[in-house]
Amino acid sequence: MRQEFDEEFEQFVRRWSPALLRVAFLLTSDRGEAEDLLQTALLKTSRHWSRLADRDAAYAYVRRILVTTHTSWRRRRRVHEVLLDQLPEHQAGQPREVEAGRALRALEELPPRMRAVVVLRCYEGLTEAETAEALGCSVGSVKSQASRGLARVRVLLDQSHADTAIPEGAR
Structure with a gap:
């Protein structure tokens, strides 16, 4: 056995x-x-x-x-910091990794519960009911957390994209 x-x-x-x-x-x-x-x-x-x-x-x-x-x-x-003695070098020509890094940093900004909802709904592809069951909460809670979480990720990605955009005079 x-x-x-x-x-x-x-x-x-x-x-x-x-x-x-x-x-x-x-x-x-x-x-x-x-x-x-x-x-x-x-x-x-x-x-x-x-x-x-x-x-x-x-x-x-x-x-x-x-x-x-x-x-x-x-x-x-509560506090999670990574201390580095030097900044990592960014490699050119890898836009997918840059976008993935931005998305991951945006996910890090979400509270744990909201992040879990976004990961289960968007990455795992669970339905609202399946996500609610997995997290032990109501479907309404999943809907609101997903909506707020995705809106927050969009804002953070837009800010991140604006911060890395090349100014007109620098081209």
């Missing part, structure tokens, strides 16, 4: 870890923290794997653990 549990859980981890890591990264904006978050979520899942009746819903179960664990971590860590 134990060998069957180990193999089944191992198959789940191998199949879904890349997708779950992307969700964790969008929640945390940090590769190392995302890996820690995923590892914690998988550990919590492994403890209850034998009691998980619907194995087809395991991905949603782990995703919910990711969101709730991230929220509890954010409550404990």
Whole structure:
């Protein structure tokens, strides 16, 4: 019985870890923290794997653990700063990475709950009802959080784009 549990859980981890890591990264904006978050979520899942009746819903179960664990971590860590001894060099010719970086910075500005709603709705493609179920809140709350979150991201992206635009005289 134990060998069957180990193999089944191992198959789940191998199949879904890349997708779950992307969700964790969008929640945390940090590769190392995302890996820690995923590892914690998988550990919590492994403890209850034998009691998980619907194995087809395991991905949603782990995703919910990711969101709730991230929220509890954010409550404990109010200040998050990264100190660098020198500024990173920006490479020219990579506009997609620049846009992705702007979008990620805009996501970082959102409160944890709003960020989770935006990630689950826009990246994961969940419906409002599925997002509400995953977060344990009402559909109305998901609608308002998504609306406000996307509006805030748009404003932040517009500000970011305006800050990096080339002035007319500099061309």
